[in-house]
Amino acid sequence: MNAPVLECQSLTRWYGQVIGVSTVDCQVGPGVTGLLGLNGAGKSTLFKLMAGQLRPSLGRVLLLGHDLSHHRGLFRWIGFCPEPDALYESMTGREMLVYLLRLQGFDAPESERRAQLALDRTHLADAADRPVAGYSKGMRQKIKLAQALAHDPKVLFLDEPFNGMDPVSRYESMELIRALGREGKTVMVSSHILHEVEEMTSIILLIQNGQILAEGNIREIRDLVERHPHQVRIECEDARRLAVDLLPMEEVLGVKVEAPLRLVVETDRPRRFFGRLPHALLSSGVKVRGFQTLDDDLKSLFEYLVEDAG
């Protein structure tokens, strides 16, 4: 990892009796880092602490060696895209960006110029002069992203930035985030969707119950997932016949027929299994109505990590 731009030291936050984040120690360097966790794991609290929105109960956040809670001027280096769907509804997209840029200390012409750049980068230029109250969910996410990057910060915190985006917007925004990482920005993106983060970065922090459960390369995590058997539910027209045809596959550990039209396959090599499955289905001739992976999600990943730690 590169030299840390951002460092959390024993970062802890309580909400009364409830622990939001507990003794988090981590260092984040330039590039894109994914913060992964289930809903309620403490991602947003950690982001708010890192972005100076909340004060830590214990510990501290250092930005380029400076304690964030002692220097409000450090907000010049931070761009924060909050998770809540909150915008200045009566302003146009451009007015909102210019207003927030001017609060970053830029003069009016420079704010206009930077606002236009941010609108172009987030593909919002066409809607720039419409009130944000009329924006679609995806456009609202984009204008939040635009205000976070418009002042060219060193560090960006993007809290669930793809919520509500259509596939095209999602792709464009992912491209933008990757580009920001390549430009040398320190970008932290939170998500509860593993593959979403995987498309932008290989460096991740996993958070659960307010604690960092694992950090490092996503491939290591992926390998860990693959050491555990996966279950795939298949809806088809003849479950018994398909079970007989799938059992001989070397990737298949077992098959359970749940109902005449439904079976569950257990595999220890899911990627290989999915690669060979179409051929197996064609050979079998059984019509398939749908697939559902039962455990290839973040919840299972956390369960495996906890098991392995145990």
Next chain:
Amino acid sequence: MKESGHDRHFGPVSQPPGLVPFGQVYRLVFAASVKDLIRRRRLVFIGLVCILPLLVTAMWRAFGGEHLSAEMFFSNLVSLLYLQLLIYIVALAFGVPTVHDEVEGRTITYLFTRPVSRVAVYAGRLTAVQLLAGSLLALSLVVCFGLMVIGNPGVLDLEFIRVYVNHVLIILFSTIVLTGLFSILGVAFQRPLVWGIVYAFGWEGVVAKVPGRLQTWTLDFHIRNLIMGEEDVQKGLLDTFRHLLTDQAEVSAWVSFAVLTVALVVFVYVGGVLFSRKEYVIN
């Protein structure tokens, strides 16, 4: 200056950047808040409430002009309607949301992640709501004046104009003081409107009418004292009745003016300090 505190090249920086100048933040927040308030439905609703004295004035012109002089009518209008009701409604409607609008709308996040003094943000928003609250009441008073004098030039003597200007200034000053107070509630409480109503119509409404020294602990007492000290408002029907029943505390108008001025300074200071230290957990 195109930008300040930003270094273009990435890398450790020995000195952290400073805050954006206070005056710049104040002006920006003030301008944005005025625009925002003008676009809100709240302005229309409170504007409708401010029509009430105009209706009363129109009725006076139609039916009571011969029995009640313009000077006495205006004193009663101010005493009964503006000071009893309107300044509280307007100050509550504009003061409570000073900061609460940003908190409820969760846009406070954007302000709190900027390199700005929170006191400057508070001062900018407070001045904007005070300007709007004062303007609305001033407009209502100007229209009242117009209704009283248009086609009725006989009422326009120096004494009436002196009384009118004095009352207008006192109403505006009182509104600014009360807005400052209710802004604090918006900063400090989750349900500021409830606390504001309890204060306005509980403490102020009841304690200000209790005989003896206790009433001097209300803003209402000092606001009324400004008018009474200046004008023979005892002629007003309600005050005549009240004066007969209660033992008024004796405080000069200048003392009341000083009390209200100090209260305003304290309210602004306390609100600013509270806002700069308050932590809002936005979900």
